[in-house]
Structure formats: C-alpha cells, structure tokens
Amino acid sequence: MAVSVENYLKVKEELAVTDTLLVAVSKKKPIEDILALYNLGQRDFGENYVQELLEKQPLLPADIRWHFIGHLQRNKVKYIANLCFLIHGVDSLALLDEINKQAIRHNKIIDCLLQVHIAQEETKFGFNETELAAVLPQLTTRKNVRVKGLMGMASFTTQETRVREEFRQLKNCVNKFAPYFSVDNDPVVSMGMSGDYSIAVQEGSTLVRIGSLLFGTRH
Numbered sequence: 001m002a003v004s005v006e007n008y009l010k011v012k013e014e015l016a017v018t019d020t021l022l023v024a025v026s027k028k029k030p031i032e033d034i035l036a037l038y039n040l041g042q043r044d045f046g047e048n049y050v051q052e053l054l055e056k057q058p059l060l061p062a063d064i065r066w067h068f069i070g071h072l073q074r075n076k077v078k079y080i081a082n083l084c085f086l087i088h089g090v091d092s093l094a095l096l097d098e099i100n101k102q103a104i105r106h107n108k109i110i111d112c113l114l115q116v117h118i119a120q121e122e123t124k125f126g127f128n129e130t131e132l133a134a135v136l137p138q139l140t141t142r143k144n145v146r147v148k149g150l151m152g153m154a155s156f157t158t159q160e161t162r163v164r165e166e167f168r169q170l171k172n173c174v175n176k177f178a179p180y181f182s183v184d185n186d187p188v189v190s191m192g193m194s195g196d197y198s199i200a201v202q203e204g205s206t207l208v209r210i211g212s213l214l215f216g217t218r219h
C-alpha cells in the first residue's frame with residue numbers, strides 16, 4: 001500500500017493551524033487505501049469520476065462525506081445527487097439547474113461550489129469573474145441548491161508567484177461576491193492540491209484537495 005501515514009499526519013498538523021478542511025482525493029485508489037485513512041479519522045474524501053464513486057461508495061462506511069471534484073456531466077447528475085456532501089466543479093448554469101432538479105426529486109438541498117477559471121491554461125473549466133457577476137444574482141431562484149463558495153485550480157507550474165497570484169484572485173472573488181453565498185459563517189474557498197496547498201493556505205484557502213501526497217502517485 002502506498003498510503004503515507006507520515007504525510008497525512010504532517011498535512012493535518014499544518015492545516016490545523018488555520019482550521020483548513022482536508023479533502024483526501026482518492027480517485028483511482030482502492031478501497032483499502034481509503035479505509036487506511038478513514039481509520040486514522042479522515043472523513044472527507046474526493047472523487048472525480050461518477051462511475052468510480054458509484055462503485056466505491058456502497059463498500060465504504062456511511063459516514064464518509066463524499067466530495068465530487070471532477071468535471072460533472074449534466075446527464076450523470078442523477079446518479080450522484082443523493083450521495084454527495086459537496087459538488088465542487090459547477091461550471092455552468094445549466095449544470096446547476098440539473099443539480100437543482102435532481103435535488104427537488106430527492107426532496108433535499110445539495111451544496112455546491114462554482115468553479116472559477118484562475119489558471120492561464122486553456123484546458124481548465126470554470127467561470128471568469130465577469131460571468132460570475134452575471135450568474136450569482138440568479139442563484140436565488142434555484143431553491144434546492146446552496147452555493148457555498150468557489151473552487152479553483154492554479155496553473156500547473158513551478159512558478160510560485162504565479163500560483164500565488166491565481167489563488168489570491170480566487171480569494172478576492174470570494175470576498176467580492178460574499179453576499180451571494182449561502183453560508184452561516186465564511187464562504188468556502190476550495191483551492192490547493194498536493195503541489196501547492198501550502199501556498200493556497202497562505203492565500204486563504206478553507207479547503208484543500210490533496211491526492212498523491214497522501215495516496216502516492218496515480219497510474
């Protein structure tokens with residue numbers, strides 16, 4: 001097994017200082033690896049693929065909080081609507097409408113984050129700031145979804161200043177649009193992965209999504 005208990009404890013200790021939530025990203029990792037972290041007290045896990053989540057979820061403890069962090073297709077929402085704690089990557093109003101529809105069908109409220117395009121790379125999904133300003137005021141009519149904050153991925157680069165700048169941009173967006181989020185306290189700022197989570201925490205992340213550092217590299 002490639003789970004690193006040492007890295008897990010180190011990350012937990014670092015995040016405790018700022019009370020940042022750790023989502024352990026378990027995509028492509030087996031049940032045993034997830035259980036190893038579960039047995040250390042980890043309850044928040046992240047998955048990217050609908051089919052994989054559907055296969056794993058019934059085999060694992062019911063008190064795991066599943067975060068869907070991948071790119072979600074509208075026609076797959078119905079499969080996971082009833083088993084996600086938080087859907088991170090909502091990148092269109094049409095997707096949000098489908099989540100709202102499925103939430104109504106299950107008579108529940110589904111918590112979501114809108115994904116913001118902060119990286120300079122072409123391939124990353126998400127809204128830009130102008131689009132956010134247009135979309136956020138429309139959320140009130142979608143009564144069965146609760147948008148709790150924003151999620152973003154920085155550029156895949158070793159240039160720390162650029163990554164820091166992109167995280168800062170996301171944090172600024174959350175501050176700027178704070179009144180639109182459905183939260184009792186502070187909005188969620190989902191940013192930071194294995195390679196850049198320390199920078200993300202310094203820039204105000206409230207939730208990091210860490211995979212390979214905890215579970216080993218994916219193949």
Ligand SMILES: *Cc1c(COP(=O)(O)O)cnc(C)c1O
Nearest residue numbers: 025069193194195209210211212
């Ligand atoms: C895979 C993934 C992660 C985790 O990446 P690591 O570099 O393995 O920590 C975090 N967020 C998203 C959206 C991912 O797809």
